[in-house]
Amino acid sequence: MNDLSRRKFGQIAAGAAALASTSLPRFALGRAGGDADHDSGRKFPDGFLWGCATAAYQIEGGAKDDGRGPSVWDVFSHTPGKTHNGDTGDVADDSYHLYKTDVQLLKNLGVQTYRMSISWSRVFPEGKGKPNPAGIDYYNRVVDELLANNITPYITLFHWDLPAALEGGWRSRETSLAFGDYAAYISQHLSDRVKHFMTTNEFVCFTDLGYQIGQFAPGLKLPLKDVCQIRHYGILAHGLGVQALRANAKGPIEVGLAENAQVFVPVMETGEHISATQKATRLMNAPFLTAVMEGKYIDEYLAQMGPNAPKVEPGDFAAISSPLDFVGVNIYTPDYVSASDSKYGFTVEKRPASYPHMYSPWIEIAPECLYWGIRNVCDLWHPKKMFITENGCSSSDVLKPDGSVVDIDRVMYLRNHVMNLHRAAAEGYPIKGYFLWSLLDNYEWADGYSKRFGIHYVDFKTLKRYPKLSAEWYREVIKRNEVV
Numbered sequence: 001m002n003d004l005s006r007r008k009f010g011q012i013a014a015g016a017a018a019l020a021s022t023s024l025p026r027f028a029l030g031r032a033g034g035d036a037d038h039d040s041g042r043k044f045p046d047g048f049l050w051g052c053a054t055a056a057y058q059i060e061g062g063a064k065d066d067g068r069g070p071s072v073w074d075v076f077s078h079t080p081g082k083t084h085n086g087d088t089g090d091v092a093d094d095s096y097h098l099y100k101t102d103v104q105l106l107k108n109l110g111v112q113t114y115r116m117s118i119s120w121s122r123v124f125p126e127g128k129g130k131p132n133p134a135g136i137d138y139y140n141r142v143v144d145e146l147l148a149n150n151i152t153p154y155i156t157l158f159h160w161d162l163p164a165a166l167e168g169g170w171r172s173r174e175t176s177l178a179f180g181d182y183a184a185y186i187s188q189h190l191s192d193r194v195k196h197f198m199t200t201n202e203f204v205c206f207t208d209l210g211y212q213i214g215q216f217a218p219g220l221k222l223p224l225k226d227v228c229q230i231r232h233y234g235i236l237a238h239g240l241g242v243q244a245l246r247a248n249a250k251g252p253i254e255v256g257l258a259e260n261a262q263v264f265v266p267v268m269e270t271g272e273h274i275s276a277t278q279k280a281t282r283l284m285n286a287p288f289l290t291a292v293m294e295g296k297y298i299d300e301y302l303a304q305m306g307p308n309a310p311k312v313e314p315g316d317f318a319a320i321s322s323p324l325d326f327v328g329v330n331i332y333t334p335d336y337v338s339a340s341d342s343k344y345g346f347t348v349e350k351r352p353a354s355y356p357h358m359y360s361p362w363i364e365i366a367p368e369c370l371y372w373g374i375r376n377v378c379d380l381w382h383p384k385k386m387f388i389t390e391n392g393c394s395s396s397d398v399l400k401p402d403g404s405v406v407d408i409d410r411v412m413y414l415r416n417h418v419m420n421l422h423r424a425a426a427e428g429y430p431i432k433g434y435f436l437w438s439l440l441d442n443y444e445w446a447d448g449y450s451k452r453f454g455i456h457y458v459d460f461k462t463l464k465r466y467p468k469l470s471a472e473w474y475r476e477v478i479k480r481n482e483v484v
């Protein structure tokens, strides 16, 4: 099916998709006595926020609709050999047209919040200069639909889809400045209704993975010196974004970021290994979260980079270390650390070949990472609030003829992570909410459509959505505010 007919089909399927989401749950039937005999002992604090997360390029489609300009991901995904099967985000979940269906999926789950991102090149087709009114109109419609359904939007400004027109991409300091202008515009147009913003998503993925490893857009393999400078422009953009969001807000807003900090789990929970994980957290996140939280590059990082260390202009770190209302971390998988006599006092342990993983091989299963990720960030930098801005996994889901997907492995993964989230909340760490990645199967970047992360199954031919067992499980967690 070509793109156009796929999209048309999607529009027709929209009604049916909404129906699928309201079909009777198979597992959570609330059988007589179902609740009375069970108390998990793992209730979350009142007011804990449950949500789902998505990103613009991964779900929207509508790549050429209503004046959207191309992003580096459009260019990259259309370059032969760069993505699985040559998959692109041209149509994805077609949320550009089906957003009302997706808001109904959220409503049926009972989430209080939804984390979504804005396609920068939909709003500024050239990345800067003249805005495209149809672009911001789309986000106005999505925001209004969420609010009408009592769902609080948490908006990420940049989830990797850099406007292709910005010359030099993240190699240019101009891009950080353009991001500030874009953030100002979004704040002017949305902050009357949207009160929670994240600047950037996962620095390492749009810097190192895009410009050093070449696995993500724009697919370059530059020397370390360039990469260090690109990382700096990434965190500078974040800082300028925080300032611009606040300066242009129509009322009080909360600003944070969504960072996939490297997370470390102690090989055993004894003092020496625990303190090793804290050292590892600070050092291994030096170019990104450590720099944002401490307002400088730590000496160890500068020494490691030597002549490749980034050029920092006066005032950069004042912006980069702008105070945040919350720190969001995306956590999927950690590394194990032990205390040692090595130079930095810790060793990152290599995992044995038999170590278990989810369908995506990089998601090695270690649910304690949710607890240790929160604890180490809090103990090191004392953020006012924290959120898990992403957590979830891929599974080799199979849609059965009756429309069900019994993804017990995803439920296993999620339940164990949420238990560790509970541990952090119970110990008093200021963890305020959890965004499950993802609301629905979507375009998984270089893996294309081959890896499904959703708690709703998407038939990418019809674009119809089907709740998986994990969606039922999540609805119960939210309803009871406890681990089930």
Ligand code: PNW
Residues within 6 Å of the ligand: 055, 058, 201, 202, 205, 260, 330, 362, 390, 437, 444, 445, 453
């Ligand atoms: C995150 N890795 O990305 C992103 O924020 C999402 O857009 C993405 O869909 C989700 O995780 C699942 O992958 C990552 O290879 C992608 O280490 C790859 C890696 C890490 C994070």
